[in-house]
Amino acid sequence: MRVLYCTDTYPPQMNGVSIVTAASVTGLARLGWECAVATPRYPPAVHAAWNRDFVTQRSEEAVFDFPSVAAPFYPDIRLAGPRVGQLERIIRRFGPDLVHCQTEFGVGRAGKAAAARMGVPVVSSYHTDFARYTEAYRARWLEGIVSRYLARFHRTSCRVYTPSTVSRQDLLRLGLTDVEVWGRGVDTELFHPGRRSEALRAALGMGSRYTFLYVGRLALEKRPDQVLDAFRLASAMLPRGVIHLVIAGTGPREKELRASAPRGVTFLGLLDRRGRLPDLYANCDAFVFASVTETLGLVVLEAMSSGLPVIAIPAGGVRDHLRDGRNGLACREGDVQGMALAMARVATEWGLSRRLARGARASVEELSWVKEIERLDRSYREVIDSTGGERITKRSVAVNY
Numbered sequence: 001m002r003v004l005y006c007t008d009t010y011p012p013q014m015n016g017v018s019i020v021t022a023a024s025v026t027g028l029a030r031l032g033w034e035c036a037v038a039t040p041r042y043p044p045a046v047h048a049a050w051n052r053d054f055v056t057q058r059s060e061e062a063v064f065d066f067p068s069v070a071a072p073f074y075p076d077i078r079l080a081g082p083r084v085g086q087l088e089r090i091i092r093r094f095g096p097d098l099v100h101c102q103t104e105f106g107v108g109r110a111g112k113a114a115a116a117r118m119g120v121p122v123v124s125s126y127h128t129d130f131a132r133y134t135e136a137y138r139a140r141w142l143e144g145i146v147s148r149y150l151a152r153f154h155r156t157s158c159r160v161y162t163p164s165t166v167s168r169q170d171l172l173r174l175g176l177t178d179v180e181v182w183g184r185g186v187d188t189e190l191f192h193p194g195r196r197s198e199a200l201r202a203a204l205g206m207g208s209r210y211t212f213l214y215v216g217r218l219a220l221e222k223r224p225d226q227v228l229d230a231f232r233l234a235s236a237m238l239p240r241g242v243i244h245l246v247i248a249g250t251g252p253r254e255k256e257l258r259a260s261a262p263r264g265v266t267f268l269g270l271l272d273r274r275g276r277l278p279d280l281y282a283n284c285d286a287f288v289f290a291s292v293t294e295t296l297g298l299v300v301l302e303a304m305s306s307g308l309p310v311i312a313i314p315a316g317g318v319r320d321h322l323r324d325g326r327n328g329l330a331c332r333e334g335d336v337q338g339m340a341l342a343m344a345r346v347a348t349e350w351g352l353s354r355r356l357a358r359g360a361r362a363s364v365e366e367l368s369w370v371k372e373i374e375r376l377d378r379s380y381r382e383v384i385d386s387t388g389g390e391r392i393t394k395r396s397v398a399v400n401y
Contacts, residue, residue, distance in 0.1 A: 001032070001033050001034070001097050001098075001380070001381070001384070002033065002034040002036070002094060002095060002096045002097050002098075003028065003033055003034075003035055003036075003095040003096055003097065003098045003099070003100055003380065004035075004036045004037075004038065004090065004091065004098075004100070004111070005021055005024070005025065005035065005036070005037045005038065005100050006038045006087065006098045006099060006100070006101045006102065006103075006108050006110070006112070007021050007038070007039050007102035007103050007107060007108060008040060008078075008079075008080065008102075008103040008105055008106045008107045008109065009021075009039070009040075009077070009078075009102075009103065010022065010037055010039040010040075010063075010110055012042055012224045012274070012401055013042065013076065013077070013078065014270060015126045015217065016127065016296060016298040016299075017102060017125075017128070018300060019273075020102075020125075020127070020163075020183050020218060020298070021037070021102050023185065023369055024100075024373065024376060025037065025061050027369060027370070027373030027376070028207060028373060028377065029061065030373075031373065031374070031377050033377070034092070035062075036061060036062040036063070036064065036094045036096070037061055037062070037063050037064070038064045038065075038066070038082070038087060038090060038107050038111055039063065039064070039065050039066070039080075039107060040065065040066055040068035040078040040079065040080035040106070040107065041065040041067055041068050041078070042065075042068070042078060043079070045087075047367075047395060048067075048302050052144065053331050061082055062094065064090050064109065065078040066081075066082045066086070066254070067080065067321055068080040071279035076250060076251070080104060080106050080107055081106055081110075082106070082110045083110065083259065084110050084113045084114050084117070085114075086110070087107075087110045087111050087113070087114030087115075087208070088114045088117060088118055090114075091114055091115060091118045091120060091274070092118070094229065095159035097120075097121075097384050098121055098123065098380055098383065098384055099111055099112070099114075099115040099120050099121070099122045099123075099155070100122075100123050100124070100125070101115075101122060101123070101124040101307055102124075102125045102127065103125075103127070103128075103174055104124070104130075104149070104150060104153045104154075108124070109153070109214075110150060112124070112153070112156065112157075112399065116156070121158050121160045121222070121383055121384060121387040122156070122157055122158060123152050123157050123158050123160070123161065123380070123383055124148070124153070124161070125156040125160070125161045125162065125183070125290025126161070126162040126167060126171055126179075126295065127162070127163070127183075127296070128155060128156065128293075128294055128295065129167065129170070129293045129295055129316060130146050130150065136395070141392040144288060147174060150174065151174040151175055151176065152355045153266060154171065154174075154176055155175065155176060155283070157178075158178065158383045158386070158387060159178045159179075159379065159383050160176055160178065160180070161179075161180050161181075161182040161183060161376075161382035162179060162181060162182070162183070162295055162324050163181065163182065163183040163184045163295055163296035163317055164181065164184065164217075164294075164295055164296055164314055164316065164317035164319070164320045165181055165320055165321065165348055166295075166315075166317060166319055166379075167193070167295040168180075168181050169317065179378060182372065182374065182375060182379065183296065183371070184296055184301065184317070184320070184321075184367060185301055185341075185367055185371070185372035185373075186192075186298070186301040186304075186305045186364055186367050186368075186369070187369060188305050188364060188365055188367070188368060188370075190270070190274065190278050191278050191281055191282075191303075191306045191358075192278070192282065192305065192306065192307075193282055193307030193361060194282070194305055195278055195279050195281075195282035195283070195306070196282040196283050196307075197227075197283070200279055200282075200283045201283045204246075204279075204283055205284070206244060206246075206283065206284070209241065209242065209243060209244040209264075210242060210243045210244070210285045210286070210346075210347040210353075211243070211244040211245070211246060211283075211284045211285050211286075212231065212243065212244070212245045212246070212284065212285065212286050212287070212288050212311075212343060212347075213246050213247075213248070213280065213281065213284035213286070213287050213288070213308065214227050214246070214247045214248070214249070214287070214288055214289065215247075215248045215277070215280075215287075215299045215302070215303070216248070216249050216289070216291070217249055217250070217251040217301055218249055218250060218251030218252070218253045218254045218257055219251040219252055220253065221291065221293045222251075222290070222291045222293075223251075223291055223292075224247065224253065224257055224290070225253070225257065226290040226334070226336050226339065227245070227247075227258060227288050227290050227339075228245075228260065228262065228265065228291070229336045229340075230237075230263055230288065230290075230305060230336050230337075230339035230340040230343060231243070231245045231262065231264070231265065231288075231340070231343065232262040232336060232340075233336065233340035234340040234341075234343040234344045234347070235242070235262060235264060236262070236356055237340065237341075237344045238344055238348065239314070239349065241250075241264070242346075242347060242348075243343070244264050244265075244266070245264060245265045245266070245288075246265075246266045246268060246280065247265065247266070247267050247268065247271070248268045248271050248280060249269070249270065249275065250269055254267070268280070274324050278306070280307035281303055281305075281308060282306045282307065284308060285308070285309075285353065286308055286309045286310070286311060286343070286346050286347075286353065286356075287299075287300065287303035287304075287308040287310045287312075287328075287346075288309070288310075288311045288313065288339070288343065289310065289312040289314070289318070290312070290313065290339065291312075291313070291315075291316075291318075292313050292315035292316060293316060293320055294315075294316040295316060295317045296317040296320070297312075297316065297317045297318040299316055300312060300321060300322070301321065301364055301367060302362035303360070304321065304327055304328075304361065304363055304364045305360075305361065305362075305364045305365075305367075306362045307357045307358070307359075307360060308357065308360055309327065309328045309346055309353060309356035309357055309359075309360055310322060310327060310328035310329075310360060311328055311329050311331065311339060311342045311343060311346070312328060312330070312331065313331055313332070313333050314330045315333060321363065322357070322365070323363065325356075326356070326359045326363070327356055327359040327360040327362075327363045328356055328359075328360065329342040329346065329356070331344070336344060354359045367379065
């Protein structure tokens with residue numbers, strides 16, 4: 001069996017979509033699938049700084065990449081606009097049984113159009129709540145336009161995958177029918193409390209301070225400014241030097257956030273996902289997250305897997321996993337004072353912090369990628385069998401289109 005992924009983000013670019021796509025490729029390859037990926041081309045400097053092995057173990061996939069340009073105001077994101085004919089030639093060469101469009105724009109859109117012309121069944125993923133992004137970027141008037149576009153895009157898919165029950169309900173309200181909750185796996189061996197050590201805490205500059213962690217893009221929709229504001233308030237409630245905040249990630253607001261950060265905040269930028277990031281999770285004490293636009297919130301699962309209590313808003317995909325008083329503390333949207341009080345509470349109530357840490361780890365121990373990939377394998381085969389699609393004869397496959 002062969003599957004072609006059409007995506008506008010893939011390693012070395014780091015975000016939830018690229019990580020899930022890479023995990024799917026690796027997992028399916030282990031089950032005997034042949035996988036190919038159509039994606040934007042990334043600059044040599046990015047590849048030099050990041051080896052794909054830091055995301056997932058290397059698998060033998062063909063990568064067809066397209067010329068890309070940096071997105072305005074967010075150069076880490078690459079924009080590619082391949083012609084439909086280019087995707088048709090890739091489909092003819094590779095001969096996929098199925099095309100999976102991971103994103104709704106650029107490469108994903110061209111891949112869907114090409115697959116339709118070639119008679120290959122198409123599935124798609126709804127990873128990002130772009131309609132809610134319009135509120136974050138003060139363009140609420142675009143919400144209806146974005147929602148209608150997403151509905152049109154996914155309506156022509158044989159099946160739509162989304163990682164939470166909340167986002168599934170959103171899609172059903174848009175008139176879609178065959179929507180499957182899939183993709184909420186976490187590597188519970190990589191992200192593990194056993195990586196914690198006093199030596200590592202000392203090397204990371206934490207010492208005895210109760211250390212909060214934020215991992216994610218430093219962009220408006222993630223609301224990292226609210227995390228900083230809550231930390232500032234919590235610091236004022238406690239003796240000086242008791243708590244510490246570490247921020248891992250980059251984005252368009254990084255310079256502004258660094259300039260406005262209070263004392264006791266450390267910015268680390270992007271970290272190696274198979275080494276430094278798992279160590280960082282395990283050696284912090286709690287995770288803080290203010291976003292309300294997540295369809296999953298992969299970093300929340302990684303934090304829980306690492307044994308960290310989570311302080312967050314139970315919105316979007318986070319709602320499926322956050323249990324107030326069991327694996328974390330829930331806050332109301334926009335309630336910075338409430339988030340600060342929660343931070344002060346876990347930092348000073350050791351028994352509560354340890355109980356929530358145990359609950360966090362227990363709540364994700366069954367969310368293994370192995371099980372999720374096996375489910376995906378069965379789902380793909382079901383779609384292929386139901387459509388009766390005939391695979392295009394495979395030709396030679398060249399890496400880099």
